[in-house]
Amino acid sequence: MSTDITPATEKTTTDAPETAGGGRIYRPLTDIVETDQGVSMMIEMPGVAAGAVEITLENRGLTIRGKVEPMRPENLELAYAEYGEGDFERAFTLSEDFDPDRIEAEMRGGVLTLTLPRALEAQRKRIAVKGA
Template sequence: MSTDITQVTEKTPTDTPETIGGGRIYRPLTDIVETDQGVSMMLEMPGVAADAVEITLENRVLTIRGKVKPVRPENLELAYDEYGEDDFERAFTLWDDFGPDRIEAEMRGGVLDLTLPRAPESQPKRIAVKGA
């Protein structure tokens, strides 16, 4: 079985334009696991709260965005900054045989878990063979 998810956007910190607010948009690292039942995706988005995640599906394109609320200590000036606290975005083109109304998403510990189940009619079926 081969995965028929095509990545639409490739955004990395070094080749991404800045946003209107002056920040960058990071491409979250993503693991994709495919089974007969569907696809599971795990996207790393540290610093993004569950209520700051936006997932849209339009014309088979699944777009995931996460807004980060920067955390800066009060009364301290940052001397050096390696850890970027900017927003995340990634998009995928999906196949036709999944159930869009059954997609589930959960954010835990900076990782967004997406479950994209196949539509029941596209599930593999075993055909019984009768003997004579």
């Protein structure tokens, strides 16, 4: 089985562009699981609410964006920070084997799960062999 999803041009956090608001854009870590029925993608986006995720599919380009609402305690000044706040963006190129009308997305616990079913005509079929 070959993967039918190709990551688009990647940027690391060190060369990631800044947003107009001065925040960084991070490339979220992604796991891809492939089956005969399709592909599932698990994309880590901590701090992103379901309503702050934008997923677009244009031609064969799948783009995922997640906006983080900064969490700053009131009346406290940050003395030290290791966690860099920023938005998330990731792009993939899909093969033509997927059914765009049946793609589903669910956000839970900072992980976006995308289910991309294969088009029925593209699913692998097993052919039974009859014996004489």
